[in-house]
Amino acid sequence: MSQTLEAQQRIPDTMAGMRLDQAAAELFADYSRERLKSWIKSGALTVDARPGKPKDKVYGGEALRLQAEIEDDTRFEAQDIPLTVVYEDEHVLVIDKPAGLVVHPAAGNPDGTLLNALLHYAPELATVPRAGIVHRLDKGTTGLMVVARTLAAQTALVEQLQARTVSREYDAVALGTMTAGGTLDTPIGRHPRDRKRQAVNASGKPAVTHYRVVERFRAHTHVRCRLETGRTHQIRVHMAHLHHPLVGDPVYGGRLKLPAGAGDELKEGLRAFPRQALHARKLAFVHPASGERLMCRAPLPDDMLVLLDMLRDDHATMR
Incomplete structure (x- = not known):
């Protein structure tokens, strides 16, 4: 099954001098610039009924015609994996991802991912790149993710992410006693020696x-x-850079540290905590169709609630 797209636009005189792909991105704003470039190259997007090139200059007055087929993505299997849906309509889904669920299929996880679950829950996502996924959470991180159900919604959400207008708030449990909050404004890139890790890096x-x-x-x-x-x-990475890595972080947490004088329950709880203690609790964005601000919240998962209770009991006992 495929989705047929047909649309026409005329380039206004005010766009004279722009590249064809730039003009197309403004006139067909529902689709990403990369997708429009591929349609220009394939001839699915024509200029005055003739093929063009993304770098071609436009002069104003040209007629753009888009005729494209979007084939279902059959590379990935739809799988009946339970999802906790916090909000949904015909444009977007907001889900509360559990710990242990990988977002995208990859070499170590060819299936059993959020993408496979989404294809089963909403089969129309087969016609949307990456099944509508526009941002990620790590395998061990729980909480909110927004998924686009249409190409137009996906384009709008990606633009919001790039413009930093999507609000994302997380709960975390860190090692050490922090005296106050603050802001970390330090660049992050690949670790210079371990390519599987990230690090605070000037470049x-x-x-x-x-x-x-x-x-x-x-x-x-x-x-x-x-x-x-x-x-x-x-x-x-930022919390580890502050010397307050997250509890249970298998990559940035370092050697397990148990508080002096801690009881057996807390010691066992810290040893057994299976993941980084990180939860995406709140997500807010502009709805791609209505234009209204949509805010969603997800309660702390049970494992973090138990961890916090153990830490409170330990704190009260040692006063």
């Missing part, structure tokens, strides 16, 4: 994380982080 991309203290314990802190940017592992 990396800009990364900004705002954080504040929610609750302090004897040797840990419940913090709330708000992202301005969305770099890979951003909160995990």
